[in-house]
Amino acid sequence: MLHLPRHLTAALALCTTLCAGPVMAEMTKSLNLNGATGLIDMPSGEMQDDAAFSFSIANAGPMTRATIAFQFSERLSASFRFHTWRDWNELAPADPEKYSDRSFDIRYQVLEEGRYLPSLTIGMIDFSGEGLLSSEYVAATKSFGDRVKVTAGLGWGRLGSNGGIGQLFGARPPLAESDKDKPNIDQWFRGEAAPFAGVEVKLTDRWTFKGEYSSDAYVLEESRGIVDRNSPFNFGFEYQKGPNTRYGIYSLYGSEVGLVFHMILDPKNRSTGGVMGAAPVPVKARPSRASDPDAYDGGWVTQSDAGPLLRKNLAKRLAVDGITIENMAFTAKTVEVRIRSGRIDAGAQAIGRVARALSHVMPASVETFEIVPVVNGLGASKVTIKRSDLEALEYAADNATLLRSRVLFGDSGPVPDYALGTEDLYPKFRWSLKPGLRMAEPLKGDFGARLSASYDMQPGLVFSGSVYGRIYGNVPGATGPSSSVLPHVRSDGGLYSTNSEIALERLTMAWFARPAPNLYSRVSFGYLERMHAGVSGELLWKPVESSLALGAELNYSKQRNTDGMFGFDEYDYDVVTGHISAYYDFGNGYLGQVDVGRYLAGDVGATISFDRVFVNGWRVGAFATLTDVSASDFGEGSFDKGIRFSVPLSWALGNESKSTFGAALRSGGGDGGARLEVDGRLYDSIRDYHGGALDSEWARVWR
């Protein structure tokens, strides 16, 4: 007979009612000083939970590491790190006092932990940079009970520099100057391999002890005289505060103290447990046709005041949800309403609210509701809902799935001739003054205030602009032009910041149109972005239910002065750029994009990007651009690559809001592979209201 301790049986009993997961509490998959899943300085065989997005800031003696990491899928994770060495000139006074480098890591879990087998992960650290941190490893981790985890692994590169056991796959060639900042394939898993190991012991729910044997000899830092490595052993304690934050303090290499702070976010889930906001108005039921046949008479359409009255009543109901009517067109049986949703962050929810409002406003003879979400004056799609389905399914089990099977998504088509526009909608002036943030790297950037205004002259024709005033920044100011041998289309970014406390960021006229079914077009003219002005034209083909979209863009631009004003005399540079783009929605929120064309410095090449988009609007992705510019001409980074993320405020606050916070972090600030930053690019504007995105959030149609 098995006797369980009393507190364990109590825990099990509690779990039968509350816990959905496995009964045994798992230990946290903790992060290391590099912001990667691991021990202290060494990696482990584990992965974070799917989609975990973490930000880590670590101080290890004279080194600071700021890392953003993302668990791209259950087995694949990637991170971007900004690494600074202080006292870099300790032994070489001519060198700068600080040295910084950016690096990318990638990790793939080959094996998930089983009853007997450990988890096994292969990873590469700084696999395409200058090589100061370059290492590859294989690490295995096995947990014993719910309090102890043991890790052992084998490292190459830096992680093979202490206690090597031989070269398993041949010698590691030195990194040629011309190969820096490219994937350093010739080095991967080459050279001396060295074992590392460690243990993690959960002391209490919040405190963890970690100890490890490191295979990193810190050759670079010792040669610079900034780290005195006396021992291969590191140990320390970590403290978990809530689900999102973790602190660590360690003794490193017998001589240094390490401190780390991790913030771990879950983009999949809202902290509020679900989207907040008031309940919808219930569907208004029509009387049965048998009981009140007169209600179904379509004669009302001939009444001259019917249109304005219906529109006014509908507008009043939609205003509650921040939705405005662009156009309304009806017959005795059908109504098409074009709407602009300003607040609700899910298209499906906005559509559900409009459908319910229509059920209250439209006479009983109207059976078909056609709802067209409008973005930048363009009909993005058309959702057709039968009123009788809405009535029948309101309280049915699994009403969202049932409704979806009866709803049609299609092209919005042109505005019907008999549509009633809203007189007071155009022209419309809007403005806002909001705090603005420009991030150059983790913890570096500036913040200020951004005054934006737009003047909608008629549907699709927008005059808009924004002015940004810097209040505080910690990016070192630039004193002169960059040393780039390419046209300085981006590398003088520091000068633009230094020379303009207040700058006109944008001042453009944009015209959006629908030239044909499934086709969208944009022409923008004026001060397109902070460094360039000109004209930009774009055409996009995207059927509503298609996973594939194709686009083309052609631009002519001149480089602006660094003072953020109207002139062009500082640079005598103009260029024609353009791209052909293919977009593909792989499903489950994975989006891919390929752009081929000519970039701002006149270079020719291609950009590949891959993003993961969550239903709540979180977006995390990576991109890389290769052009015909030689690596040495490109400058630091060698080719343009980086990660980008965007966080909806509604995720953090649970409210209804479309505001987001985001940044793109690049490996360098080179001039190669740069594109114009134009507002209102078509694909991202309309995608929210197309098949893939609407389907993923469709559960909110009844919210």
Add this chain to the structure above:
Amino acid sequence: MPILRAVIAARGADAYLTISDTKGDVVTWSTTDRTTFTLRDGVLIQTRGLGPDLMSAQAPTLGALRTDGSKYQRIYFLLGADDRSTRRTYDCTVSVGGQEVIEVFGRSHRVTHVTESCSRPQDSIANEFWIEGSVIRKSRQLASGGAGFIDFEQVVD
């Protein structure tokens, strides 16, 4: 005016609800700030505005709850933190207990205590109903994983 009291222990919330919509045997009750609870013959089928909401449900009829030993499948369709629909399917059995006298808002009611025991591989739950004639006078029903159980009392018919 009919009034339903709703107490959500997990939220420390206690509210008196009024009817905002009636469609046959389905009644939607609302707080003043428009959080709503929709019940079919007193059995909870939807909530809106709790955050983690019960979007729809395949729930037992009142008749099934009054029949001792009736068995059926109960399905909750939830909208959780991930903004997606999650389905929870339980196998349930009704056990009709004895007569009790309960007090609701200072008035005594002679009721039958009904327990609906539901289980699935991951967990088990129990909803409870105190039925007076053909009215669910009082109940304790699961709304969603995040909001937990709600105690309802029909204060004014």
